[in-house]
Amino acid sequence: MAIPSKKAKTGDETVVGHLHSVSPIKTSRQNARYFEAMLQTGREEYNRVVCFASEKRTQFLQAAENSQAVKLVGTRKGVSYSNPGGYDILVSSHSRLDVAGDLSFPRRVPRDTDRMTIAEVLALGPRQRVGVIEVRVLQATASKVVQVQGTPVELKSFEVCDQTAQTGVTVWDRLIPLVQEGNCYRFETLTTRKEGDRTVLCTTLSTVITITTTEVGQPASLRPVTARADETVRGPVTGVQIVAKPRCRRCHAGQENLLIKLSTHRCERCAILQHTAAYMVSYSGVLIVIGRDGEERSMTLTNSAVLTYVKDHSLSSSALDVSALEETVIATPELEVTVNHDGMVVRFAALDGEAVAVQSGQGNVVLDTEEASTSYAVGGDFEGVAELLYED
Incomplete structure (x- = not known):
């Protein structure tokens, strides 16, 4: 008896509107390629479009750039978790985009792509x-590394404000070195989460952080925040262990067999052949220093601390050669280490400002040490944060 072939899911919904914010091509955790957009279906009504036919992106992009009203034919409507009052529009290869005539409502850019205030x-x-939001960073309040299925995820929380109000922002791995207390920044593409009764901000994979040239004000009164001060330890290094974890930029999978002697590497999950230099790297490890009191201090190395050390000492050519990095650290006569109350290294540097560079024996491949990621949910005080990081 012949087995009937499985039919692709098709839809019979037709929706019209104005397209906005067409995203780059993304890869889901199931390795499906897709892109997103926003469809304005009314004067102040917006619905997310998820298209699983990546070849249609150029057509969507042209319609958005030309401000053309469109008709999406053969779509399905799905439950929206980001907009409880609305729905997601699911587009497949069987769907069709047509140019629509004049609509009864004008084209307006969605509010979430405009600049917002903390009060909003x-x-x-x-x-x-x-x-988009511009804020002043008041102080760091928490820093944590959570082991999730063997992958270290570093999170750091800050209190921020503008002229209207004050809230918190959680910054993840690759962006942590970009944020310093007392500075003003422009954050693009964030998401929100609840921290008790307060709405706070969280970075995502698409977040861009730039320092602002104009000062950001603060409200008339600030919410008091208690945070334990960091400690500075100075002394020679007696031990160091650095672990470097390469990850695929497309599917975020960890790579166990990447050889930096080779110019290319095939991802061990999505099987896409890529230049070795295109893989991201994140760090963890241990640093042991003798303090002024003569006692050894064993401290946990964080991804942001090692990233900053590699960048400040021009060691990116040894980014994955952990032996060369370890030799460079231990050959430094004396280190200045900033450590928080949980024993996590916030920053470390040679006291004289120069590290003793050790020649890498693994070639000259320079990996991207500015990005590191994971796609798992984390527990404890940061429950649900990692999920938000990947909601682009």
């Missing part, structure tokens, strides 16, 4: 997107 953020619920 506090009025939002969880899992809402914030397009």
